[in-house]
Amino acid sequence: MENKKVDPEIELHWIYNALFSAYGPQYWWPGETPFEVMVGAVLTQNTTWHNVERAMKALIAADHLDPSAIVAANLVTLGGWLHPVGYFNVKAKRLQGFCQWYLEHGREEGLAKMSTTELRRELLAVKGVGPETADDILLYACGRPVFVIDAYTRRLLARFVLARGDEPYEVLRAFFEMALEPDVALYNEYHALIVRHAKEVCYKRQPACESCILETRCQKYFGLST
């Protein structure tokens, strides 16, 4: 594989424009309120969104899509509502822990008073909230300009030879945030488009993704003919 020197700023903007032209706005993140977005971020860990929606519906049906109600809920009962998302025993504890933190920090109003750096540090200190979940919450619930790195993003970077893909989370986040202007709407749409594209075209198909809308530029770095 030929490893050519590329300009991350140019490449990342090109990829974004290509994805947006192909798929249009994705209207992420699903959720009526910022708190619902936060709950979804915790529940979606290693789980499809379809199953998260089922668990959210169960919480709503039980009138428990509320931080105080979740904290007060019996852990076994809460796990029962979360059953569809898998790891329900783990996620019940994580969700309760997160809601406890959310209430102690003054809900949305309290979080809004914190700087992005401070809020991110606080989120990462919550058990069950790792870097991706923290950044999902920061970007989609709190409207902070933080780029979310997930498995799809890593594959995309690897395919474009912009990174190996297995770098530490913070390295890849910095890579995006240095190449792109700190724009909440852009980061929001970009991550959503990467996920959308991953679902449309399987990145695992090596070496080329036939019919992939990014194919022409992607192949440029793989030296593949059209």
Added chain:
DNA sequence: TACCAGGAGAAAA
């Protein structure tokens, strides 16, 4: 039947 999905924490090496 086997594998993967909008991860994270703990334990082991």
Added chain:
DNA sequence: TTTTCTCATGGT
């Protein structure tokens, strides 16, 4: 410090 294991359901 890095790698491996565990948590677990539901769809393909």
